[in-house]
Amino acid sequence: MKARCVMQTIGEAAAELGVAAHVLRHWEEVGALTVRRDGNGYRIYDETALEQARTVLKLRRVGLSLPEVVAAMAPKKRDAQAVVRAKIASLQREVVRRQQAIVFLQHTVECRHRYLDDCPDCAQFVRDA
Structure with a gap:
């Protein structure tokens, strides 16, 4: 088994994470x-990064957008939780x-x-949408 490197370059970190280096830069x-x-x-890239x-x-x-990710990682737990709770509600609606x-x-x-147009149940589904 290969020993884990404590420090990595952006290319090594990107490869380990399965993303492109430009994603990490962004x-x-x-x-x-x-x-x-x-x-x-x-x-x-050390272990913390x-x-x-x-x-x-x-x-x-x-499913969090990048701005939501930034907000969810806010130093104040209350602020982070608000973002996560909003995402949970959004996902539940979805x-x-x-x-x-x-x-x-x-x-x-x-x-x-x-034809679906001939079906009263289908028509009801469409009206309820």
Whole structure:
């Protein structure tokens, strides 16, 4: 098993995280990521920076926009929680919309009418949308 490197270049960090180097630069630019620089100005990804990048990546993968990620990583827990609570509410609304879409689509598959316009149930689904 290969020993884990404590310090990584941007290319090494990007490869480990599965993102492009420009993505890490952008995250740093917008304030989602803090990365130390060496004496020559090169970015040095230590374990703290990598963990922060993993957090940004996870938050992005669960649906937060980059501004939401920055806000969710705010130093004040109350501020961060407000952003996360708002995202939870948004995702819950999306789940309801998706469930309604599934019900509608299941009905259209099973509908006995040749054309959906002929079906009173389909018409009701459309009116309720």
